[in-house]
Amino acid sequence: MTGLELLCQVCTLAFFASAAASRPSEEQEAVRYLLQFGYLQKPLERLTDDFTNAEVAAAMRSFQLASELPPTGLRDAATLEKMRQPRCGVEDPFNQKTLKYLLLGHWRRKNLTYRIYRYAPDMAASAARRAIQAAFKYWSDVAPLSFREVQHGPADIRISFHGAYSWICSRPFDGPGKVLAHADIPKEGTVHFDEDELWTEGSFRGVNLRIVAAHEIGHALGLGHSRHPAALMAPVYGGYRPHFRLHFDDINGIQALYGKKTLPATPAGTLPGLQPTSPSLPPAKVPDPCTDSLDALMFGPYEQTYAFSGGYVWTVTDSGPRPLKEISSLWKGLPAQLDAAVHSPRTKRSYFFKGDKVWRYHGFQLDAGYPKPLTRISAKIDAAFYWPVNKKIFLFKGTGYWQWDELGWNNLSSYPKKISMLFSGVPSHLDAAVAWENGRVYFFKGGQYWRVNAQLRVEKGYPLSTTERWMHCEA
Numbered sequence: 001m002t003g004l005e006l007l008c009q010v011c012t013l014a015f016f017a018s019a020a021a022s023r024p025s026e027e028q029e030a031v032r033y034l035l036q037f038g039y040l041q042k043p044l045e046r047l048t049d050d051f052t053n054a055e056v057a058a059a060m061r062s063f064q065l066a067s068e069l070p071p072t073g074l075r076d077a078a079t080l081e082k083m084r085q086p087r088c089g090v091e092d093p094f095n096q097k098t099l100k101y102l103l104l105g106h107w108r109r110k111n112l113t114y115r116i117y118r119y120a121p122d123m124a125a126s127a128a129r130r131a132i133q134a135a136f137k138y139w140s141d142v143a144p145l146s147f148r149e150v151q152h153g154p155a156d157i158r159i160s161f162h163g164a165y166s167w168i169c170s171r172p173f174d175g176p177g178k179v180l181a182h183a184d185i186p187k188e189g190t191v192h193f194d195e196d197e198l199w200t201e202g203s204f205r206g207v208n209l210r211i212v213a214a215h216e217i218g219h220a221l222g223l224g225h226s227r228h229p230a231a232l233m234a235p236v237y238g239g240y241r242p243h244f245r246l247h248f249d250d251i252n253g254i255q256a257l258y259g260k261k262t263l264p265a266t267p268a269g270t271l272p273g274l275q276p277t278s279p280s281l282p283p284a285k286v287p288d289p290c291t292d293s294l295d296a297l298m299f300g301p302y303e304q305t306y307a308f309s310g311g312y313v314w315t316v317t318d319s320g321p322r323p324l325k326e327i328s329s330l331w332k333g334l335p336a337q338l339d340a341a342v343h344s345p346r347t348k349r350s351y352f353f354k355g356d357k358v359w360r361y362h363g364f365q366l367d368a369g370y371p372k373p374l375t376r377i378s379a380k381i382d383a384a385f386y387w388p389v390n391k392k393i394f395l396f397k398g399t400g401y402w403q404w405d406e407l408g409w410n411n412l413s414s415y416p417k418k419i420s421m422l423f424s425g426v427p428s429h430l431d432a433a434v435a436w437e438n439g440r441v442y443f444f445k446g447g448q449y450w451r452v453n454a455q456l457r458v459e460k461g462y463p464l465s466t467t468e469r470w471m472h473c474e475a
């Protein structure tokens with residue numbers, strides 16, 4: 001157990017002792033949560049366990065910010081609901097400076113052993129072993145680490161299931177729900193799961209052992225909690241995902257600790273249809289990436305960035321633009337002079353907007369029933385991007401924007417909202433916009449571009465020249 005956790009444990013107990021013995025009020029519940037997970041800290045010199053309203057409100061605000069709720073500092077229903085979600089028992093001292101992965105320590109050796117001491121009552125030992133093995137593999141797939149299970153003797157990482165009362169661990173679990181598991185940072189090696197949860201694999205029922213184990217192993221390897229809600233290292237359990245993968249923030253974190261795994265080189269230029277095939281020039285005007293304006297930009301299929309202008313598309317790489325292709329030679333049936341384009345890695349669909357219609361493609365195949373008329377947003381939009389941070393699609397027109405969830409129910413009646421209400425320093429009447437996997441957003445207008453940080457503010461030094469930086473043209 002680390003000193004930090006020990007300290008927190010002591011103040012949590014002190015708070016429990018002072019709280020009423022009966023069922024806690026919502027106020028007590030909220031304060032207890034903020035205290036338990038490191039948002040509220042009692043100064044050591046203070047003797048009583050009372051916090052001022054200002055202290056509680058400030059802690060509430062940092063919890064709300066970390067949970068992507070409006071930072072009101074008020075104990076509202078949405079905040080309480082978030083606090084009741086199943087989560088990890090480790091505190092949330094997020095990396096305040098960079099909002100990136102947080103590093104808490106590391107092992108000097110890269111070949112580690114693990115041992116499972118005690119299994120869950122409701123899950124077969126063989127299934128639990130396979131889930132834990134798969135959990136280790138997420139990390140050894142991306143970092144030069146290896147994990148070997150041992151059945152006897154000492155092990156670097158010691159895995160066990162325990163409940164509310166146990167001689168194994170000084171930190172009791174809390175029955176079904178709420179805290180699911182906890183772990184210690186290197187070189188403690190403790191990884192514990194709450195035996196009162198229904199641990200499962202391959203099911204939406206219960207709690208997925210593989211995903212939670214991968215999270216706790218992340219702690220045991222030295223990672224703290226991530227502020228990316230989609231990261232494995234986010235504190236709240238995101239539910240069972242059949243095709244679960246590590247988030248880029250998880251990968252960057254583990255690679256910052258242990259370096260990159262050297263992978264066999266992938267063949268270059270495997271993108272279908274983008275190789276120059278026919279020498280005959282098509283009749284339409286071929287745009288010049290150094291002078292012509294952009295209709296749309298898309299971070300699209302095959303992790304390529306596509307730039308659209310007139311009837312043409314090209315991919316933008318670190319070494320500049322690749323050869324231009326006719327749009328319709330890649331996406332059959334798609335018109336020229338697009339308004340906007342956006343690709344969603346969530347559904348693997350690409351959306352193209354022109355006039356009052358939207359086209360939807362899966363890879364380079366038009367989905368049945370498309371194009372469809374745009375009904376709930378304006379025609380002739382300016383730009384669109386998919387934001388991996390909240391998995392929503394943002395659409396822009398003039399001074400306004402819409403936020404749209406592909407898979408959820410959308411109440412678009414409160415849209416369009418003013419761009420300036422969400423993004424500060426971003427111009428209106430955009431040409432194009434694109435967001436990277438890392439959540440950074442780029443806005444384009446008239447030969448210039450603006451980069452926006454995780455707080456949705458334009459960063460210092462922008463705008464910069466699009467043609468110089470993106471198309472590698474001479475100044």
Ligand SMILES: [Ca+2]
Nearest residue numbers: 175177179194
């Ligand atoms: Ca629990």
Ligand SMILES: [Ca+2]
Nearest residue numbers: 295339382431
């Ligand atoms: Ca546009």
Ligand SMILES: [Zn+2]
Nearest residue numbers: 088089090235
């Ligand atoms: Zn955790």
Ligand SMILES: [Zn+2]
Nearest residue numbers: 169171182192
């Ligand atoms: Zn424990």
